[in-house]
Amino acid sequence: MISKPSLKKRLMFRLAHRLPPCKAIVRLDSESHERRLSLRERLLMWMHFRICSWCQRYTDQIKLIRSTASQAKHQAPSQSSKHMPEESRARLKRRLREAVDEPS
Secondary structure, eight states: OOOOOOHHHHHHHHHHHHSOOHHHHHHHHHHHTTSOOOHHHHHHHHHHHHHOHHHHHHHHHHHHHHHHHHHHHHHSOOGGGOOOOHHHHHHHHHHHHHHHHSOO
């Protein structure tokens, strides 16, 4: 005897077929960093995340990458404040001149 799927499984199956696919959710997630999503879009994402752990993981990873990059940007010393030592600069100029003067 084949048992019927539980009510919860049937609802999840129907919901999964009515929600946007993962590709659309990823696009919405990207757009959410540029603009405020509408209530409908946020609800679609929330419902999709309830049934798709992969999209939820992807979104969490993107958030981690963005926050890490933002922190690194603020902690990194300014490149304009660093100067090449005079000795290194002279050595580089000498090697460039030698490379230009060498016949091919």
